Amino acid sequence: MDASDIQLVAQAISGDDDAFAQLVLRYQGVIKSYLYRLTACREDAEDLAQEVWIRVFTQLGRAEERSSVRTWLFATATQVAMEHDRARARWPVEAQDKAKALADADPEILDLLHQTHWESPHARYEMREHIDFCFTCIMKTLPLDAHIAFMLCEIYDCTDAEAAEVLGRSVEAVKGVLDQARTTMKRIFEQRCRLINQQGLCHQCPELNGLFNPYQAEPQELAKLELVRAAQHPTPQDLLVLRTALVRSIDPLNAAGTNLHEVLMQVVRQASGSE
Numbered sequence: 001m002d003a004s005d006i007q008l009v010a011q012a013i014s015g016d017d018d019a020f021a022q023l024v025l026r027y028q029g030v031i032k033s034y035l036y037r038l039t040a041c042r043e044d045a046e047d048l049a050q051e052v053w054i055r056v057f058t059q060l061g062r063a064e065e066r067s068s069v070r071t072w073l074f075a076t077a078t079q080v081a082m083e084h085d086r087a088r089a090r091w092p093v094e095a096q097d098k099a100k101a102l103a104d105a106d107p108e109i110l111d112l113l114h115q116t117h118w119e120s121p122h123a124r125y126e127m128r129e130h131i132d133f134c135f136t137c138i139m140k141t142l143p144l145d146a147h148i149a150f151m152l153c154e155i156y157d158c159t160d161a162e163a164a165e166v167l168g169r170s171v172e173a174v175k176g177v178l179d180q181a182r183t184t185m186k187r188i189f190e191q192r193c194r195l196i197n198q199q200g201l202c203h204q205c206p207e208l209n210g211l212f213n214p215y216q217a218e219p220q221e222l223a224k225l226e227l228v229r230a231a232q233h234p235t236p237q238d239l240l241v242l243r244t245a246l247v248r249s250i251d252p253l254n255a256a257g258t259n260l261h262e263v264l265m266q267v268v269r270q271a272s273g274s275e
Contacts, residue, residue: 005069013060020060024053027070029251030156031077036252037136037151038078039086040269042262045253048084052077067165074158075166078148089274091140093188096204098271099264109267116263117212123260125212127205128225132250133261134204135243137268138188146181149174154182154244186236189243212260 008026011019031052036045055076066072081087092098103109117123139147145167152158152166164174227242252258269275 002068002070006063009060009063009069012057020057023056023069027073028053029254031073032253033251034074034077034151034156035081035087037139037155038081038147039084040136040140040265040274041086042253042258042265044084044086048077048080051080055080067162071158071162071165074152074156074162078166082144086269086274088144089140089272090143091137091268091272091274093138093141093192095140095268095272096134096137099268100204102271103267113212113260113263116259120259122256122258124256125208125260126257127209128246129250129255129257129261130205130208131225131227131243132247132252132255133264134193135247136252136265138185138192141188142181142184143177145169146177146184149177150181150185153178155248157248182237182240186240189239190236 005023005026008019008023012023028049032045032049035048035052036042039045039048052073056073059076063069063072066075103113117125139150142150148167149163152163153160158166160171160174160178163178164171167174169177227239227246252261255261266275
């Protein structure tokens with residue numbers, strides 16, 4: 001266990017409210033982003049995070065049962081999320097296509113997107129952030145346990161053993177789930193993403209760049225992405241590694257395009273029947 005985490009928990013157990021506040025401050029960002037990537041809803045992530053900290057506070061003595069305080073927090077967040085309908089809901093692979101069709105058919109959606117883009121300081125369009133958005137959508141197509149294991153190990157730097165502890169499964173079972181999740185993610189991106197495959201079905205990135213970033217030429221925007229440069233001689237595994245590295249570098253709740261993506265995600269949720 002991290003000694004400073006243990007000390008904060010021990011002080012909180014003894015009644016030190018400041019120690020508990022420090023623990024919350026240390027982990028609230030990562031817990032909220034984790035919950036957002038499970039639910040694909042900012043409001044739900046905020047509400048569920050509050051429930052996580054209530055449970056943590058009332059169960060401080062159980063931290064010692066876990067291999068680390070961080071693992072315990074992820075386990076608590078996972079349990080809270082798994083009790084929530086939005087986290088359990090699985091999306092079809094074509095969820096974003098359905099969202100585009102819905103937006104094309106409803107002028108009010110496009111008006112809301114434009115209004116959010118122009119009025120919010122956190123609604124700038126950037127391709128790298130949209131790749132993170134797509135990653136969240138694609139992860140929602142995985143079975144829930146695979147979604148959780150994949151996030152923990154690929155985005156939040158947990159070991160297989162820590163993910164097994166969070167999920168209450170054996171390490172071998174988690175390894176099997178992870179292998180399947182990685183294979184599925186590679187296959188979906190290879191088939192859908194036009195950034196790396198000219199035959200890809202999805203071309204949202206250049207479309208949205210043209211809509212919200214008309215003065216930034218698509219080739220110039222694409223040139224910024226190591227993902228695209230690497231796609232000259234890619235392997236699906238290399239591209240998945242690059243995508244996960246990009247996703248790890250972005251806080252989906254505090255990025256330049258956070259508010260724009262929340263509107264887009266609302267449309268995806270509606271098109272997927274989970275709104």
